[in-house]
Amino acid sequence: MxxxxxxxxxxxxxxxxxxxxxxxxxxxxxxxxxxxxxxxxxxxxxxxxxxxxxxxxxxxxxxxxxxxxxxxxxxxxxxxxxxxxxxxxxxxxxxxxxxxxxxxxxxxxxxxxxxxxxxxxxxxxxxxxxxxxxxxxQPFPDAWRVLLIDDTSREGLHGDAEKRGLASLAPFPAALAAHLAHLVLMRLLPAVAECEFDIFADAICDMQQTIGDYFAPAQGGVFASPAVARALQAVAAEQKAGIGQTSWGPVGFAFVAGAQQAERALATAQRAAQQASLSFSITTARxxxxxxxxxxxxxxxxxxx
Structure with missing residues (x-):
């Protein structure tokens, strides 16, 4: 997805x-x-x-x-x-x-x-x-916003390192695959179609935790960048947000319900950055x-x- x-x-x-x-x-x-x-x-x-x-x-x-x-x-x-x-x-x-x-x-x-x-x-x-x-x-709701946080001191796994990382992981458990399929079909897609942000955000967080736990041995944690993780967790602690990581990262994202929430999330993430090499941007779906x-x-x- x-x-x-x-x-x-x-x-x-x-x-x-x-x-x-x-x-x-x-x-x-x-x-x-x-x-x-x-x-x-x-x-x-x-x-x-x-x-x-x-x-x-x-x-x-x-x-x-x-x-x-x-x-x-x-x-x-x-x-x-x-x-x-x-x-x-x-x-x-x-x-x-x-x-x-x-x-x-x-x-x-x-x-x-x-x-x-x-x-x-x-x-x-x-x-x-x-x-x-x-x-x-599925068309994505125009009002929803995405806060992107990039750790510019890092790159995600790629090339031979990515191949080694994938090879080091155990087969993905069937039960987890079924759980993710349920999240997508029964929660994420209906939530987007009906503009139910809270349901969507909760499902995104659930998906990130499930996938992040599986890939943690290869990327060093649920998130590839501890600094990005810290900033996203601060956002999620302050307001309803769907947080996660893009593929191997290090970019992380926080879905929020609107433009005002995005500005508040940006300020929160910047405070939590603690001088880390992070860059921030707010965007929408295309x-x-x-x-x-x-x-x-x-x-x-x-x-x-």
């Missing part, structure tokens, strides 16, 4: 290059190399010989649990396809670029926005398996997918949420 949010997005422009392709605006050398690899895969898969320039205007910090890698890949792939005259479904772009190996949330979210529930991937599936199916897509537009007569761009 995942929610598409406003802000913290990815915005890039692709243009047909006259000679040698260039990549401008990458935030790190690793991101530059990743984009270069994506372009190579796209050229090969689509049989395109003309070089394509990429300008990166905005991306979230990598490895924070906000799905930045998937959104960057899909934005690059969408813009590349448009500028080279190909009409490709997002699922095909994801397959070409090797996204969706564990989850389809970021891919379905790119297309639709809102609150997304997918069917997951069976352990029997191979690398050539289809995208995990979209089971539910109930629409990514957008693209022609940049000029020679170019197409993609703006990914």
């Amino acid at each position: 995942g929610l598409v949010i406003e802000g913290h997005g990815t915005r890039i422009t692709a243009r047909r290059a006259q000679r040698t392709a260039r990549i401008d605006g990458a935030s790190t050398q690793a991101q530059h190399e990743r984009i270069k690899a994506y372009l190579t895969k796209l050229h090969t898969a689509l049989g395109v010989t003309q070089p394509v320039d990429i300008d990166v205007h905005e991306t979230p910090r990598a490895h924070t649990g906000l799905g930045s890698g998937t959104q960057l890949a899909l934005a690059i792939g969408t813009a590349f396809a448009r500028v080279t005259g190909h009409d490709l479904p997002t699922a095909d772009i994801a397959r070409i670029l090797g996204r969706g190996a564990r989850s389809g949330i970021g891919i379905h979210g790119f297309d639709h926005g809102g609150l997304i529930v997918d069917g997951g991937r069976s352990t029997a599936h191979t690398e050539t398996a289809t995208l995990p199916p979209l089971l539910a897509r 109930n629409r997918g990514a957008t693209w537009q022609a940049a000029d007569s020679r170019a197409s761009g993609a703006d990914a949420a």
Whole structure:
């Protein structure tokens, strides 16, 4: 399950290059190399010989649990396809670029926005398996707010460290999986559909505790960042809030019922930060997918949420 949010997005422009392709605006050398690899895969898969320039205007910090890698890949792939005259479904772009190996949330979210529930991937599936199916897509209440807290001194597990972390964990207990399924189907989705914030918040806290306890041996606790945990717990102690962590973190979130509650939650979290390396932002859900537009007569761009 995942929610598409406003802000913290990815915005890039692709243009047909006259000679040698260039990549401008990458935030790190690793991101530059990743984009270069994506372009190579796209050229090969689509049989395109003309070089394509990429300008990166905005991306979230990598490895924070906000799905930045998937959104960057899909934005690059969408813009590349448009500028080279190909009409490709997002699922095909994801397959070409090797996204969706564990989850389809970021891919379905790119297309639709809102609150997304997918069917997951069976352990029997191979690398050539289809995208995990979209089971539910629910518009998220406009009034509800999300406080995001990022520990900028940390990154979430990724790459080989993530693989080792997953391998170190015991199989997820069937009873816990059933409990999470019940939370999603019987509490979270109905609460969102009926705008019942208190029920939603309680279910989010229950889900975070259940998942966090399971992943604690790999990430060092229910939350990956003790400072983020401290700030979120302070918010939850002061008002009704649904607190949790984005994937491997370190970003944590607190859902609150409205704009005033969000400002109060922000002030509380900042007081609890105790000079930690935390950054804060307030956002809302994005109930629409990514957008693209022609940049000029020679170019197409993609703006990914």
